[in-house]
Amino acid sequence: MSTATLEPRVHAPRNYLNADYGWKSWLFTLDHKRIALLYLVSITFFFVIGGSFAVLMRIHLVEPQGALVQPETYNKLFTLHGIVMIFFFLIPSIPAVLGNFLVPLMVGARDLAFPKLNLLSWYIYIVGGLFTLYSAIAGGVDTGWTFYTPYSSTYSNTQVTAVAIGVFITGFSSILTGLNFIVTIHKMRAPGLTWFRMPLFLWAMYATSIIMVLGTPVLAITIFLLALEHLFHVGIFSPALGGDPLLFQHLFWFYSHPAVYIMILPAMGVVSEIIACFARKRIFGYKIVAFSSVAIAVLGFLVWGHHMFVTGQSVYAGLIFSLLSFLVAIPSAIKVFNWTATLYKGSISYDAPMLYALGFIGLFTMGGLTGLFLASLATDVHLNGTYFIVAHFHYIMVGGAVMGYLGGIHFWWPKISGRKYPNMWAGIAAVIIFVGFNLTFFPQFILGYLGMPRRYAFYPAEFQVLNVMSSAGATVLGVGYLIPLIYLIWSMRYGPVAEPNPWGATGLEWQTSSPPPTENFAEIPVVTEEAYAYAPEEAAGD
Amino acid sequence: MSQPIVPQKTYLMVFLCLIGLTILTTGVAFIDLGPYNTVAALAIAFSKMLLVILFFMGVRHSSGLVRVILVAGFFWLALLIAFTMSDYRTRAWTPAPDSWSSTAPPTHP
Amino acid sequence: MTDAEAHAQHAGLAHQFEDLEQQQEADALGIWLFLVTEIMFFGGLFAAYAIYRWLYFGVFQGGSHILDIRLGAANTVVLLGSSLTMALSVRSAQTGNRRALVLFLVATMILGGIFLGVKAYEYNQKFVEHVVPSLDWAPEGQTLARLSPGGLEHAQIYFFFYFAMTGLHALHMIIGMGLLLWLVLRARKDSFTPHYFAPVEVVGLYWHFVDIVWIFLFPLLYLIGGRY
Numbered sequence: 104m105s106t107a108t109l110e111p112r113v114h115a116p117r118n119y120l121n122a123d124y125g126w127k128s129w130l131f132t133l134d135h136k137r138i139a140l141l142y143l144v145s146i147t148f149f150f151v152i153g154g155s156f157a158v159l160m161r162i163h164l165v166e167p168q169g170a171l172v173q174p175e176t177y178n179k180l181f182t183l184h185g186i187v188m189i190f191f192f193l194i195p196s197i198p199a200v201l202g203n204f205l206v207p208l209m210v211g212a213r214d215l216a217f218p219k220l221n222l223l224s225w226y227i228y229i230v231g232g233l234f235t236l237y238s239a240i241a242g243g244v245d246t247g248w249t250f251y252t253p254y255s256s257t258y259s260n261t262q263v264t265a266v267a268i269g270v271f272i273t274g275f276s277s278i279l280t281g282l283n284f285i286v287t288i289h290k291m292r293a294p295g296l297t298w299f300r301m302p303l304f305l306w307a308m309y310a311t312s313i314i315m316v317l318g319t320p321v322l323a324i325t326i327f328l329l330a331l332e333h334l335f336h337v338g339i340f341s342p343a344l345g346g347d348p349l350l351f352q353h354l355f356w357f358y359s360h361p362a363v364y365i366m367i368l369p370a371m372g373v374v375s376e377i378i379a380c381f382a383r384k385r386i387f388g389y390k391i392v393a394f395s396s397v398a399i400a401v402l403g404f405l406v407w408g409h410h411m412f413v414t415g416q417s418v419y420a421g422l423i424f425s426l427l428s429f430l431v432a433i434p435s436a437i438k439v440f441n442w443t444a445t446l447y448k449g450s451i452s453y454d455a456p457m458l459y460a461l462g463f464i465g466l467f468t469m470g471g472l473t474g475l476f477l478a479s480l481a482t483d484v485h486l487n488g489t490y491f492i493v494a495h496f497h498y499i500m501v502g503g504a505v506m507g508y509l510g511g512i513h514f515w516w517p518k519i520s521g522r523k524y525p526n527m528w529a530g531i532a533a534v535i536i537f538v539g540f541n542l543t544f545f546p547q548f549i550l551g552y553l554g555m556p557r558r559y560a561f562y563p564a565e566f567q568v569l570n571v572m573s574s575a576g577a578t579v580l581g582v583g584y585l586i587p588l589i590y591l592i593w594s595m596r597y598g599p600v601a602e603p604n605p606w607g608a609t610g611l612e613w614q615t616s617s618p619p620p621t622e623n624f625a626e627i628p629v630v631t632e633e634a635y636a637y638a639p640e641e642a643a644g645d
Numbered sequence: 646m647s648q649p650i651v652p653q654k655t656y657l658m659v660f661l662c663l664i665g666l667t668i669l670t671t672g673v674a675f676i677d678l679g680p681y682n683t684v685a686a687l688a689i690a691f692s693k694m695l696l697v698i699l700f701f702m703g704v705r706h707s708s709g710l711v712r713v714i715l716v717a718g719f720f721w722l723a724l725l726i727a728f729t730m731s732d733y734r735t736r737a738w739t740p741a742p743d744s745w746s747s748t749a750p751p752t753h754p
Numbered sequence: 755m756t757d758a759e760a761h762a763q764h765a766g767l768a769h770q771f772e773d774l775e776q777q778q779e780a781d782a783l784g785i786w787l788f789l790v791t792e793i794m795f796f797g798g799l800f801a802a803y804a805i806y807r808w809l810y811f812g813v814f815q816g817g818s819h820i821l822d823i824r825l826g827a828a829n830t831v832v833l834l835g836s837s838l839t840m841a842l843s844v845r846s847a848q849t850g851n852r853r854a855l856v857l858f859l860v861a862t863m864i865l866g867g868i869f870l871g872v873k874a875y876e877y878n879q880k881f882v883e884h885v886v887p888s889l890d891w892a893p894e895g896q897t898l899a900r901l902s903p904g905g906l907e908h909a910q911i912y913f914f915f916y917f918a919m920t921g922l923h924a925l926h927m928i929i930g931m932g933l934l935l936w937l938v939l940r941a942r943k944d945s946f947t948p949h950y951f952a953p954v955e956v957v958g959l960y961w962h963f964v965d966i967v968w969i970f971l972f973p974l975l976y977l978i979g980g981r982y
Contacts, residue, residue, distance in 0.1 A: 289783060290783060316791055318794070321725065323795055328799075328918070337911065338910060338911055339911060418738075627772075659838075663834045668827075674980050701837050714783075722794060
């Protein structure tokens with residue numbers, strides 16, 4: 104641990120953090136960097152809420168008959184865990200925190216195209232979050248985060264309307280963020296920054312934004328219809344009144360499948376940045392990786408029916424969706440191969456961001472491969488509705504997206520806060536998270552294969568050992584998440600002051616001070632190099 | 646958005662075309678064309694939409710990027726409708742066995 | 755460039771943009787992307803409509819014949835007229851004609867108001883005829899006679915789509931009216947010049963989009979299967 108130097112604030116150069124003080128300067132800010140921090144605090148809050156629901160679930164599941172809560176309450180726990188984690192943590196996480204902070208810096212601009220819309224995005228997110236918190240406090244929701252009808256529309260007597268309003272509202276936060284990024288990347292790149300000189304993080308944000316803009320509105324109208332059906336019982340999703348519950352599923356998954364790419368593409372962008380920096384090498388196959396990001400965004404819209412193989416969809420539609428689901432794996436695999444090729448003969452250093460990126464590659468690959476089992480119609484019949492699915496998506500969402508998010512936070516923390524964190528503790532936390540994660544979720548693959556259903560508050564006794572293992576892992580994982588929270592907050596006051604480019608990385612964001620001034624750059628930079636212009640023989644770490 | 650100034654007369658002509666198409670579509674509705682009533686109505690609506698987009702919304706003079714974005718929006722909507730519809734249209738190709746009818750009496754106590 | 759022109763040029767320039775042209779291009783891109791989100795938003799509703807129209811065509815046809823085609827057609831003409839006046843108001847802003855700009859904006863609002871008024875009357879008629887799903891569903895007499903051939907069992911689904919689609923459209927029109935009022939107030943204060951009239955253009959695009967939605971709603975709701 105390096106000696107902490109307590110720098111008196113009064114001598115710190117003018118930057119976006121000390122440019123203005125007081126709650127008004129934060130709540131009415133138009134600075135994309137401050138808005139990013141507003142999001143950072145909010146999503147951390149929701150991560151803790153969603154994580155608490157998970158902790159309760161894992162405690163409950165140490166006993167085959169359930170150790171903690173009534174089945175009705177258990178249903179509410181997994182529902183709210185899903186809703187909070189997906190809509191209020193994962194979907195905003197990298198785009199709204201790292202994207203908001205970095206996109207203007209990486210393109211060499213002074214702010215996003217529409218700063219006021221950016222602030223509005225955050226307020227919309229907060230209002231949506233409040234509705235969801237209200238629904239949790241006022242009795243919860245027990246429909247599963249997927250809100251399948253007719254249970255959610257006709258039979259459930261929980262706070263479906265309230266949470267539907269919350270999710271509906273928050274969707275617009277997503278839409279505005281995506282819109283802002285697309286316009287910024289198209290119209291505000293610095294002189295010399297051609298499309299194929301952009302860092303791959305920007306390509307990832309661009310692809311993610313396409314999904315946000317095209318997909319989220321369909322979720323909005325679906326939730327709107329669900330709320331109308333819940334209130335008026337007209338019959339559009341209720342078989343008893345002539346409606347088709349599968350129509351809800353089609354509309355719901357048209358967004359919710361691409362939504363998982365909203366969650367993973369940004370993490371892939373982060374990984375590209377980290378791998379290039381900590382292998383001191385240009386990303387292998389830069390253009391292919393860039394095109395793969397867009398390909399994932401486009402193909403991701405064509406596979407939603409794979410969530411409905413066993414709910415009554417036509418077999419022929421299922422065949423098409425199955426084939427397309429296999430195709431969408433290809434661009435993701437291309438990226439994994441390219442990252443690996445980048446590592447080959449690179450000059451590798453194992454700082455905390457790199458540990459997260461390497462963990463991502465391994466865990467995302469496992470999650471992705473298990474997705475192929477599920478894309479195959481015949482095996483999905485056996486695995487659907489089991490813990491195999493739960494393990495699959497947690498490998499991607501937590502082993503992938505969350506590790507990508509944490510890696511990004513650790514990589515850009517000196518830029519964001521102007522401080523460095525203790526590398527030893529960061530490394531320890533990364534390893535604890537990796538171990539805890541695998542202990543939590545690998546047993547769930549086995550449980551699912553053996554037939555344990557998901558969303559059940561109790562299970563046959565022969566599954567207890569694996570469940571206890573999983574719950575033990577969750578404890579380790581929780582400790583792992585707590586450690587960065589502590590040292591990152593600690594670093595803001597006591598961490599050594601960071602220089603503009605502590606990692607020796609390429610990219611425009613590292614050409615300005617840490618933290619950057621409010622206007623980002625004294626003069627708009629002119630780009631003359633390709634991305635990732637690392638000299639291969641350069642020593643690791645400056 | 647530095648677009649050329651369109652003469653008022655052009656706007657007026659487009660408006661009259663739109664009115665004409667509206668009269669046409671209303672009139673066609675009183676003639677029996679079977680399934681082609683729907684085709685005709687949609688074709689006319691599509692033409693009206695094109696007139697509004699090209700002339701009133703200025704897409705005639707807009708950049709290629711705007712046109713790509715617009716086409717992408719419609720294409721994505723077409724994907725949603727087409728893929729969803731393909732499920733409903735092909736369900737009958739593998740009809741459920743008779744014993745699965747929900748109105749059939751239960752076969753075991 | 756004269757001092758006055760330079761001032762006018764910088765008057766609307768936001769700090770994150772290098773020049774007015776970049777800002778205008780960004781604004782244009784922004785509103786078109788927003789309209790694409792609206793295409794997908796209404797689109798989801800159209801997709802659900804398409805499925806149920808295919809499943810229950812007779813019901814949709816019967817329900818469609820309850821609607822007053824004359825009011826629907828008249829409202830279409832009114833809304834198309836409002837698109838004309840909207841395009842003319844943008845043109846007036848382009849040519850710096852402040853009086854014409856205000857006049858055409860007001861005309862757009864009047865036509866929009868007429869549309870909403872007719873819509874309100876039509877909604878009221880549905881209550882009179884007792885064909886409001888879930889809230890007031892008791893069709894009788896002539897109405898019942900016209901609905902019956904298509905089948906009564908799922909008729910509420912058609913009327914659900916009638917209310918949901920025209921209601922969402924009307925909501926967008928009301929928001930549009932608010933935006934138009936805001937434009938009128940700004941225009942009267944001389945906020946717009948031939949160099950800076952982006953808000954007029956942006957609201958114009960939004961208004962035309964809402965018009966296009968109705969261009970499809972009219973045949974899809976009022977002209978199903980013909981009225982021969």
